[in-house]
Amino acid sequence: MSVIVIGLSHRSAPVELRERFAFSSDKIPNALEAMRSAGLTTEGVVLSTCNRVEIYAVTPLAPAEAFAKMRQFLINHHAYDGALGDELYTFAEPESLHHLFKVASGLDSMVIGETEIFGQLKQAYDLAFTHKQTGARLNKAFQRAFNVAKHIRTATNIQRGSVSVMSAAVELAEKIFASLAEHEVLVIGAGETSEKTARALLSRGACGVVVTNRSPERAAALAAELGGRSVPFEQWPDEFEKIDIAVSSTSAPHHILDRATLEPLMRRRKHRPLLLIDIAVPRDIAPDVSKLDHVYLYNVDDLKAIADEYLKLRHEELDRCNAIIAEKVAALLEANKFAMAGRP
Amino acid sequence: MAWFTDRHCFLLAVLIYGLSTVYSVFLWRKGFRRDEWLNYCLLAGGVAIHTLAMTKRGLTLHSCPVNNLYEATTFLLWALGLASLVYSLLPRLKFLSAFTAPVLFTIGVFALMPALDPPLGPKPEFSGAVRSLHAATILQSYGAFGLAAVAAGMFLMQRHDLKAHKLRALLSLLPSIQRLEFVTFRLVLVGFSLLTIGLIAGSQLPRPAGDNYFNDPKVVWSALLWFAYLESLVAYKFFGRASRRFAIGVIILFAFLLLTFWITNLFSAMHQQ
Numbered sequence: 001m002s003v004i005v006i007g008l009s010h011r012s013a014p015v016e017l018r019e020r021f022a023f024s025s026d027k028i029p030n031a032l033e034a035m036r037s038a039g040l041t042t043e044g045v046v047l048s049t050c051n052r053v054e055i056y057a058v059t060p061l062a063p064a065e066a067f068a069k070m071r072q073f074l075i076n077h078h079a080y081d082g083a084l085g086d087e088l089y090t091f092a093e094p095e096s097l098h099h100l101f102k103v104a105s106g107l108d109s110m111v112i113g114e115t116e117i118f119g120q121l122k123q124a125y126d127l128a129f130t131h132k133q134t135g136a137r138l139n140k141a142f143q144r145a146f147n148v149a150k151h152i153r154t155a156t157n158i159q160r161g162s163v164s165v166m167s168a169a170v171e172l173a174e175k176i177f178a179s180l181a182e183h184e185v186l187v188i189g190a191g192e193t194s195e196k197t198a199r200a201l202l203s204r205g206a207c208g209v210v211v212t213n214r215s216p217e218r219a220a221a222l223a224a225e226l227g228g229r230s231v232p233f234e235q236w237p238d239e240f241e242k243i244d245i246a247v248s249s250t251s252a253p254h255h256i257l258d259r260a261t262l263e264p265l266m267r268r269r270k271h272r273p274l275l276l277i278d279i280a281v282p283r284d285i286a287p288d289v290s291k292l293d294h295v296y297l298y299n300v301d302d303l304k305a306i307a308d309e310y311l312k313l314r315h316e317e318l319d320r321c322n323a324i325i326a327e328k329v330a331a332l333l334e335a336n337k338f339a340m341a342g343r344p
Numbered sequence: 345m346a347w348f349t350d351r352h353c354f355l356l357a358v359l360i361y362g363l364s365t366v367y368s369v370f371l372w373r374k375g376f377r378r379d380e381w382l383n384y385c386l387l388a389g390g391v392a393i394h395t396l397a398m399t400k401r402g403l404t405l406h407s408c409p410v411n412n413l414y415e416a417t418t419f420l421l422w423a424l425g426l427a428s429l430v431y432s433l434l435p436r437l438k439f440l441s442a443f444t445a446p447v448l449f450t451i452g453v454f455a456l457m458p459a460l461d462p463p464l465g466p467k468p469e470f471s472g473a474v475r476s477l478h479a480a481t482i483l484q485s486y487g488a489f490g491l492a493a494v495a496a497g498m499f500l501m502q503r504h505d506l507k508a509h510k511l512r513a514l515l516s517l518l519p520s521i522q523r524l525e526f527v528t529f530r531l532v533l534v535g536f537s538l539l540t541i542g543l544i545a546g547s548q549l550p551r552p553a554g555d556n557y558f559n560d561p562k563v564v565w566s567a568l569l570w571f572a573y574l575e576s577l578v579a580y581k582f583f584g585r586a587s588r589r590f591a592i593g594v595i596i597l598f599a600f601l602l603l604t605f606w607i608t609n610l611f612s613a614m615h616q617q
Contacts, residue, residue: 161514171514175506178523271586273522290507293586302509309511 007054161310423487
């Protein structure tokens with residue numbers, strides 16, 4: 001009996017297909033039980049996220065036979081009547097374990113090194129474990145996978161850095177200010193990205209948020225949602241004395257903040273550092289404001305460049321991560337062989 | 345082991361500071377990305393041997409070893425190295441030692457010049473306690489000013505990288521610029537307080553009859569230095585001097601201190617006794 005994997009992911013299938021094969025968590029225990037009753041598996045875990053649907057199983061059948069029968073099971077279970085080719089991939093040992101370790105470590109994710117998948121895999125395993133759908137083989141394989149993911153996180157730089165515009169903005173703020181707890185954020189223009197950036201800053205400890213927008217109702221609604229206050233659009237420059245981070249994303253066709261406006265405001269701020277994040281296109285803030293002392297201006301391209309650089313660094317770490325995984329898979333297979341030999 | 349004098353000990357310490365300097369260049373080239381303890385250990389080793397060198401000299405003299413330029417310089421470097429080791433223990437200032445090592449190495453090499461360490465003449469006739477307090481606090485203040493200059497250098501580097509949108513600013517494990525600014529200010533304040541205490545202690549020392557303090561170039565130089573640091577602190581704290589200008593000022597003042605300290609000492613009759 002060996003561990004096998006069958007599934008589809010963002011690498012092999014478009015979202016339309018992934019959603020057809022997705023499992024809601026309340027239906028997973030029944031699906032696992034159905035596979036076991038049909039004699040396809042003795043142990044099983046279903047991982048179903050927006051980017052992947054995978055079944056990790058221990059099967060008494062030969063891998064080729066198991067793959068064919070499980071493929072049919074998936075088609076029947078989801079009443080899928082379309083064409084299905086290479087979108088559904090399969091792995092037998094040792095590739096199945098290698099794949100599991102890669103998934104747990106975020107190496108197979110859309111954004112390499114992301115950590116959300118670790119939590120999702122843990123939930124999927126807990127669900128199967130709670131419903132007694134796992135046994136010695138999968139328990140050991142998953143525990144090892146979680147350990148390997150933690151080891152890779154600490155031993156390599158695969159999860160280092162910000163790979164989104166929002167997190168890059170937060171990281172910048174943390175390199176300028178000693179602590180975000182004493183700094184307020186001004187959101188100019190209630191767009192989606194500025195809202196997310198403000199949320200990210202608040203989640204890292206920013207002490208408050210002020211929202212301004214051409215539509216006062218929208219500003220008030222977003223301020224209420226973020227637990228801050230709103231100010232009329234005409235009055236936002238007055239806030240510059242109090243705030244230390246400004247996120248701008250209006251749809252204005254021209255600059256709404258230029259050097260001539262900012263210079264006297266900086267004097268009123270008594271030269272405290274000011275982080276300006278301009279995520280509007282066309283830009284809201286004139287580039288020459290960055291020449292002012294204490295002003296740190298980043299536009300959307302700057303933030304994207306930071307995120308891309310980090311992503312590049314993560315890709316450079318892949319070889320190290322794969323080497324660790326290969327070593328750990330070999331150790332697990334060796335341990336399994338030893339356990340099998342010890343059985344009467 | 346009698347042949348192994350305090351100067352040999354100090355030479356060994358300087359060699360270790362040199363190793364630390366080489367390693368600091370490597371860390372700088374790597375963008376201060378790794379949480380690196382090797383450099384800290386090198387510097388700690390250097391400071392330990394440096395302490396031994398000073399202890400040996402102190403035991404020989406039966407007083408604080410600050411009687412000539414060599415001793416004064418080694419004391420200054422020791423204060424700088426020790427303060428750097430303590431500050432480097434703070435998680436966000438762990439790379440301070442990498443910035444301090446080149447300062448310790450270059451000044452250390454200079455201090456090893458034999459001309460700076462002439463044989464001691466007759467012992468000064470005045471009280472040793474006030475004299476030791478005067479010399480020790482003043483040299484410790486120079487150490488604090490040196491460390492402030494190092495922190496100011498880190499501030500300027502981080503500020504430049506952030507302004508120029510260099511990824512190194514984010515990848516390095518250096519502290520935020522606000523923290524560096526705060527540390528620089530605090531160190532200058534500490535240095536200034538020590539300098540004030542040292543100067544007050546110096547004014548209590550007996551001097552040859554008829555001598556005026558302000559005829560001595562070292563006293564005039566010290567007073568100038570005191571006013572320059574006071575101006576820097578007051579302008580920054582109360583008159584909104586920009587952080588960049590403050591940091592540059594701290595570096596320039598320390599460079600001035602290092603370059604002129606020797607000269608004023610050589611021309612000061614009071615400090616040649």
